[in-house]
Amino acid sequence: MQINILDIRKSLNKAFLKVKPNRTQIETFKKNIINLFDQINESESEEFHKNILLEFLKNTWYSPDHYINTKGRADLVIHSDKDANTPVGVLFETKKPSNRNDMPTTDNLNSKALHELILYYLRERITGNNINIKYLVITNIYEWFIFSSNVFEHLFASNKKLVRNFTDFEEGRLGGTTTDFFYKNIADPFVKQSEVQLTFTHFDIRYFEEIIRN
Template sequence: MKLELIKPIKALNKAYLKEKVSRNHIELFKKNLQQLLSRINEQESEEHLKNVIADFLKDTWYKDQFEINTKDRNDLVIHTGKTTKDAVGVILEVKKPSNKAEMMTAAKPNTKALQELILYYLRERFDHNNTDIKYLVVTNIYEWFVIDEVWFEKNVFRNSKLKKDYENWKL
């Protein structure tokens, strides 16, 4: 399994590059990003960071549009609608900035963070039959690894050995 790191400019759909962003949206993003960074306490638990990230996402983009919360054992999810009854569209795995051993890096993607993300993905796909997932994210607030679900579909969901191992593990 190999992850290819690409710059955001290459990852963005070209249609988004043509979209105009208002000055108000830029200022809101800047204000909320500053607030996010000021609220980070690296000594706090992951639970604390989940709340900080959820507040940032809600206040910047998703308030009154999408539910952001934990789900089962998943650190954070963004639902495709306004309630927790709507399908999960984004799965986030959050690590403390000081937890370098479990946080994935470009040089070392196979870490506990990625392994947990794979588990959460398999639960959504197999146990909940969820085909609405679009992105999977690993973050420690300072670093963000956003992985397109297409990569997970190809390398995780269609991996017959991994499927079998997951089914055996569930028993």
């Protein structure tokens, strides 16, 4: 699979670049992200870090207009409105900062985190027929890999062979029913064999920590 990495500026809609946040918004963001940095503890669990990420997202941008929580096996989702009955707009796969083995890198996206995100996306998009997904995110709080749903639609939801394998897996018609079976026998070989370009935005918030704290 070919990789195309966008920086933050290139990935943002040009209309957003023209919007200037006010002083209150800047101070709220600064306070909340410093609090996020201060709470990170690499000896703590994935669940611990998922919870502090959830609080950061809620307190900085989304509460009370968007409901954020887990959904099924998905680590974290942002709904398109205030309650859990509204469609999911953003899907997250989260890892604790010390779990480097399951995270993708900018040189190699083929990782357990991507395999998990593909499965959760297909469950939401194919099984749930959700056409409202906007973004998909892999993060360990420090590093962020952000994918447009248009990319996942083209690469995964529109691939008939992958969708057929996914459906057979979900309905128990294959040689295994565990998620590890899906990751190792469906997602991993699909990503390895794909020659399509996968575009995503990548950044690491550690690069901005010193600036934010000053």
